[in-house]
Amino acid sequence: MTLLLEAVCKSYGGHAVVQDLSYALEPGTVVALVGHNGAGKTTQIKMMLGLTRPDSGRIEVLGGDPRRPETRRHLGYLPESVQFHPGFTGRETLAFHARLKGLPEAQDALLDRVGLIEAAGRAVRGYSKGMRQRLGLAQALLGAPRLLLLDEPTSGLDPALRRELYGLVADLAAQGTTVLMSSHALTELDGHAERVIVLNRGRKIADGTLAELRRLAGLPARLTARVGGVLRRIAVNEAEKAPTLRALLAEGAEGITLEDPSLDDIYAHFLRREAA
Amino acid sequence: MRPVLTIARRELAEGIRNRWVVSTTVVMAALASAIAALGSAPTGSTATAALDVVVVGLASLTIFLVPLIALLISHDAITREAERGTLLLLLSHPLSRPQVVAGKYLGQVVILLLATVVGFGVAAVFVVLRNGVEGWQAFAVMTAASVLLGAVFLALGMLTSVSVQESSTAAGIAIGLWLLFVALYDMGLLAVLVAQGGHAVPGWVMDLALALNPTDAYRLMTLGEGASAMLSGMGGVYDNSTLTPGLLTGALVLWCAVPLAAAMIVFSRRNL
Known part of the structure; x- marks a missing residue:
């Protein structure tokens, strides 16, 4: 130690x-x-x-x-x-x-x-x-x-x-x-x-x-994709990521970005939890 | 021991870098030379050696000047590092805080030693060339005693520096210390003697009173004996005193050791 x-x-x-x-x-x-x-x-x-x-x-x-x-x-x-x-x-x-x-x-x-x-x-x-x-x-x-x-x-x-x-x-x-x-x-x-x-x-x-x-913070990732010309923003947790992506691809989605919660988001989450 | 020497060397290098060593040496040399030029002029008919006359003049000046220079050098020894933002890094190294105090003190004593020996030396050479070496012992004793007096005030300045947070506070305290020991103390002592209305103060009380002020101990040590005693008028005090040069030196050494030890203890206990 x-x-x-x-x-x-x-x-x-x-x-x-x-x-x-x-x-x-x-x-x-x-x-x-x-x-x-x-x-x-x-x-x-x-x-x-x-x-x-x-x-x-x-x-x-x-x-x-x-x-x-x-x-x-x-x-x-x-x-x-x-x-x-x-x-x-x-x-x-x-x-x-x-x-x-x-x-x-x-x-x-x-x-x-x-x-x-x-x-x-x-x-x-x-x-x-x-x-x-x-x-x-x-x-x-x-x-x-x-x-x-x-x-x-x-x-x-x-x-x-x-x-x-x-x-x-x-x-x-x-x-x-x-x-x-x-x-x-x-x-x-x-x-x-x-x-x-x-x-x-x-x-x-x-x-x-x-x-x-x-994982502890359990904050959802942000998924954005364009489906048929319409921009969709979806919040997904770890378990939903793969099924949601598969579904989006099946719908013919384009311009997919998957953004994990940034560390600053996580930090802010812990501070909020502490304040609560 | 190695950290102490490293810090002492650094303190000396800093003193050279920021012109402290040069400026104090020049001030000492200039004033000593002026006194030597004035003091050794009217020789010829007097029975005293030229160097003795210079000793009296120079010692009187030293009492004011050396404590001031010493306090100027040491009062911000630690606060300066703290304000510059270098103190925490210094103390993160494998060295103890008493070692930092000891190292800085040692470096400052060397700075003062250089300034005094070189400054007074210039004046001595000047006198010796004109009037011969007679009286050199008194001059050497006076120079050594001046360094010792400076060392006392370096220790007092160091104690000030570890006790406060800011250099400006330390400077205020240093000025107070200087006034107290150089002027106020003797005035107070004189007032007490006058108030006694000629009733003799017991000898040991007087001795103690003199030993309790480093500048008085210095004055007695350099001006109490020999030819300079007659010239300075300190002979009377000295003759009635049981304080020997050994005791006076001891008093001055204690005046260095006690504030320095206190500085080490105070600094070690501080939360930074």
């Missing part, structure tokens, strides 16, 4: 941010924490880093207490919209973080891996948001971590860089790294996260693979 939360509660000034939260992550999995801003994602990550103590409950990271520095040796962390001292170059910044992790200073291979080798000699002051994020990712990957915590890693990234990031994440997971990333957009996680934990006001409201969440 790379990460274990057991009945964790945390409140700030009487306001509960994380409530009775329990989950466990297996090695080599990519898991997404999904929730609105203020759902308690960042607070959870802070507790996993030992920066904040839970009010009650237990957190175990890589088999140890996250508040002990030694536990964090094999942990990589990318903060939300990561910042660095503007006066140092990318190479100097990465060297500093490498030394803090007890690694050699020369990390050009890593800079190359995140596509920053050409800008490595320039001061961070002149970096774009995407370049800062690349540097942040490079520092998170230092020393081949066994657990990677990525807080909103794709916010503000262009699609190309986003795809690159998910590629890196998949590579790492294949090598046995557990990746936990927070996000407020469920849609972009499709195909990238094996498991999704949906949070609302610090509570876990759904947990499973995307396919499981789809």
Whole structure:
């Protein structure tokens, strides 16, 4: 078990941010924490880093207490919209973080891996948001971590860089790294996260693979087709899909589109259910 | 130990990068040289060495300037990282919070050491070239004591920095600390002595009162003995005191250690 939360509660000034939260992550999995801003994602990550103590409950990271520095040796962390001292170059910044992790200073291979080798000699002051994020990712990957915590890693990234990031994440997971990333957009996680934990006001409201969440939500797919020049919109559930399609084809339907509920629909459904 | 040195090195590099090291060194050198030029001018008939005269002038200046520079360097050591958004990432690495405090403190002491030794050194060279090396021991002691005084205020600034959320709050507290130790405390002490109406205050009370203010301990240490005592008028206080240079050094070291330890404890307990 790379990460274990057991009945964790945390409140700030009487306001509960994380409530009775329990989950466990297996090695080599990519898991997404999904929730609105203020759902308690960042607070959870802070507790996993030992920066904040839970009010009650237990957190175990890589088999140890996250508040002990030694536990964090094999942990990589990318903060939300990561910042660095503007006066140092990318190479100097990465060297500093490498030394803090007890690694050699020369990390050009890593800079190359995140596509920053050409800008490595320039001061961070002149970096774009995407370049800062690349540097942040490079520092998170230092020393081949066994657990990677990525807080909103794709916010503000262009699609190309986003795809690159998910590629890196998949590579790492294949090598046995557990990746936990927070996000407020469920849609972009499709195909990238094996498991999704949906949070609302610090509570876990759904947990499973995307396919499981789809089934749990039980939202109908939307089928549109043109039959004899008339556009028909039909809502079909999983079991009705095949018979309905067959019937439509028999009627000579054209321009058939079948749209599964988007992840955002599913997310909205879980939030509505929670509110009810 | 390695994380401490890494952070110390980084703090020093930051000080060089943002011109803190250069500007403080230049300020120290300029003021020290001015005092040296003025102070060593009327020699010839006096029995004291030129460097002794400079020590008195420079020490009086140091009491105001060095605590101010030290507080300026250290008051935002932690708040700056928090405001820049780099603190959480720093603390996510395998290092403890006391190590962060120790590393930053160490780096700042080196910055102050460089500024003081180079700044005062320039002035010393100036005087030595004109008037010879006589009195260099007092000058060396004064330089070392100045660094120690700076280290005290670096520790106080560090304690301020870990105790508040914002740099602006820390700056306000730092100014308050500076006023308290450099001006208000002595005024208060003087007021008490006057109020006593000439009735002698017990010696140990006076000693304690002096040791409880790092700037007084520094003043006694650099100006209490030898030729500078006569010039500065501190000799009278020193002669009536049981405080030896060893005790005064001990008091200043405690003044570093206690706020620094407190800073480590406060920072470790904070939820970020």
